[in-house]
Amino acid sequence: MRILVIEDDAILRAGIRTGLALDGFTVDAVGTAADASAAAAASQYDALVLDVGLPDADGVELLKGWRRGGETVPVLLLTARNSVDDRIEGLNSGADDYLGKPFDLDELAARVRAIARRSKGNMAAALQLGPFHLDSAARELRRDGTVIPLSRREFALVETLFEQPGRVFSRSQLEDRLYGWGEEVGSNTIEVHIHKLRAKLGRDVIETVRGEGYRAFRE
Amino acid sequence: MTSLRLRLFALLAAATLFVWSAAAVWIYLHTRAEVQRVLDRRLIEAATMVASLAENSDALVATGQSRIIAVPRYNRQLACQIWSLDGRLVGRSSGAPAEPLATNRPGMSERDIGGETWRVYTIADPGRGIRVSVGDSLGIRQRLIRDLMMGLLLPAVVGLGALAFLIWTAVGTGLAPLKTISQRLRQRKPADFSPLEIARPTQEILPLVEAIDARSAKLEQMRATERHFIASAAHELQTPLAGLSTHAQIALRTDDSAVRRQSLQSIAESVDRTSRLVQQLLALAREESDVDRSEPVWLSLSVLVDALGREFHHALGSADLNVEMTEEAAAAEVCAVEAELVLALKNLLSNAINHSPSGGRIQIHVENGIGEVGISVRDQGPGIASAELERVRGRFVRGKKARGVGSGLGLSIVELVASHMSGRLDLHNQSDGGLQATLWLPEQKLRA
Numbered sequence: 001m002r003i004l005v006i007e008d009d010a011i012l013r014a015g016i017r018t019g020l021a022l023d024g025f026t027v028d029a030v031g032t033a034a035d036a037s038a039a040a041a042a043s044q045y046d047a048l049v050l051d052v053g054l055p056d057a058d059g060v061e062l063l064k065g066w067r068r069g070g071e072t073v074p075v076l077l078l079t080a081r082n083s084v085d086d087r088i089e090g091l092n093s094g095a096d097d098y099l100g101k102p103f104d105l106d107e108l109a110a111r112v113r114a115i116a117r118r119s120k121g122n123m124a125a126a127l128q129l130g131p132f133h134l135d136s137a138a139r140e141l142r143r144d145g146t147v148i149p150l151s152r153r154e155f156a157l158v159e160t161l162f163e164q165p166g167r168v169f170s171r172s173q174l175e176d177r178l179y180g181w182g183e184e185v186g187s188n189t190i191e192v193h194i195h196k197l198r199a200k201l202g203r204d205v206i207e208t209v210r211g212e213g214y215r216a217f218r219e
Numbered sequence: 220m221t222s223l224r225l226r227l228f229a230l231l232a233a234a235t236l237f238v239w240s241a242a243a244v245w246i247y248l249h250t251r252a253e254v255q256r257v258l259d260r261r262l263i264e265a266a267t268m269v270a271s272l273a274e275n276s277d278a279l280v281a282t283g284q285s286r287i288i289a290v291p292r293y294n295r296q297l298a299c300q301i302w303s304l305d306g307r308l309v310g311r312s313s314g315a316p317a318e319p320l321a322t323n324r325p326g327m328s329e330r331d332i333g334g335e336t337w338r339v340y341t342i343a344d345p346g347r348g349i350r351v352s353v354g355d356s357l358g359i360r361q362r363l364i365r366d367l368m369m370g371l372l373l374p375a376v377v378g379l380g381a382l383a384f385l386i387w388t389a390v391g392t393g394l395a396p397l398k399t400i401s402q403r404l405r406q407r408k409p410a411d412f413s414p415l416e417i418a419r420p421t422q423e424i425l426p427l428v429e430a431i432d433a434r435s436a437k438l439e440q441m442r443a444t445e446r447h448f449i450a451s452a453a454h455e456l457q458t459p460l461a462g463l464s465t466h467a468q469i470a471l472r473t474d475d476s477a478v479r480r481q482s483l484q485s486i487a488e489s490v491d492r493t494s495r496l497v498q499q500l501l502a503l504a505r506e507e508s509d510v511d512r513s514e515p516v517w518l519s520l521s522v523l524v525d526a527l528g529r530e531f532h533h534a535l536g537s538a539d540l541n542v543e544m545t546e547e548a549a550a551a552e553v554c555a556v557e558a559e560l561v562l563a564l565k566n567l568l569s570n571a572i573n574h575s576p577s578g579g580r581i582q583i584h585v586e587n588g589i590g591e592v593g594i595s596v597r598d599q600g601p602g603i604a605s606a607e608l609e610r611v612r613g614r615f616v617r618g619k620k621a622r623g624v625g626s627g628l629g630l631s632i633v634e635l636v637a638s639h640m641s642g643r644l645d646l647h648n649q650s651d652g653g654l655q656a657t658l659w660l661p662e663q664k665l666r667a
Binding site for chain 1: 458481482485488617
């Protein structure tokens, strides 16, 4: 799951980035509203973590602008302004969730995961697809009750494909989901991961769509 | 606690009593004089009348005895004696004593007879050989005056009670607006700073109402500022605290020692920054509170800058920065409260250090203006975008080019100190880059 963190405070930004990465997220982080708009336009994110107090814009106004422009990406507002009025204003401006500083990293991860899941139409915290049971919060994939050990990238790949079963993802889309900026991606990295996954899950779970990409659980 | 109403009442009552007493004394004196005059005239007329009626002394004497003359008894208060010139009592009225009422001398006289004082008018008629004395008792005169006075004063004394009541009520009514105000003030909640809204305030009350309203408005504004400040402070503390908490959680859960070290490093930085923020908040609060401000003294600028240089020794050394003072600045003395001036210089110097490029030069010099002198701190940093030059003075505002662990309070603090010293803070970008921050002071506060 790839998310964008927009937080002007460098130390906190680094903390969120590292912390969410520990939780299996692919995290990009920027410090200004201008960079955030550029990043959101350039990449596809599953969710945004937006700090309300940015040096060059008010986070709430920025969000309102995005929503007016038709941007539907789920957004979690991160703020030190924690009054009820502030929360209401934040949620009314188009935010999907609201978290006051300081916060617990696990809570942030859970909330981000929840808004991303809801935006894809999945209400349940865990997915059941055939014999597979995918629990994003626990970072576990089970087949018939047995845990299948997966690396961080493999799990992210499974998560991406399983969350929207039947949808075809191109290689670059998958790279986008798995790797943040500045992370080296080899030309055949995705193929390597798919290969390993097929070995662990079985050959027919992930299908190659020639010339287009990959999909799981074709309808 | 004295009551205004009681006080006014006492004053009015005292004034009324004084005027009344003065009037009563005057009336008494005047009445007495008038009664005296009228009764004296009566004595004279009576004496003249008796004298004209009396036969000559020989005839009277011829009767062989003193007899009582049939003087009309229209008034028992009058006593009449007719004496022959050779000293025999020829006749007297019924109320008259047997002793002579007067000496032989004609005219008005007073005499004590049998414990009673008589006022007597005597006329001598040498032609007929008689002397007529007519007198009345002074006691009676005094009783007359007393009765007159009682007739005048009794209603006044009774009226005094009514007047006291009227004054008491009138004073109460007159003070009603004050009472209304005090009631309003007592009833309102501590946080209520709305105008008093007194209907038709009187000319005397209006300034009071206006003063209270102005004070309330000022208090309200101060409270709003304070609340905003506290909210901002809390807000500003949340972010570094969130950073601290996040990194602590990472350090606790990661197995990667490099990640843990990075997090611990960030925690250390966050603690630095948070403690600096708290220090700045405290400094600002202290500056704002106005309490315990000591007297300004003459301070050597170079001594203060040297001390600050030692304080910033590490930061200066690690970035290879030089702080230079012009000769004029090094010789200058400033009249200021030491803690305040140090606070201002420290913030300006700290800003310059944070924004100087490695190996940069920070220059402190004295500027001369019209009626004011400036202490300038110049750096070779990126300066402040001209659009932001005003904004950065605001609290918790950090410029877009801001670097380091600034709290966004430094310039606010300097500005506050400047205003305490009747000065101002000027910020401008130099033509060759870098910021020049000048603390302008009234010229008498700096001497070379």
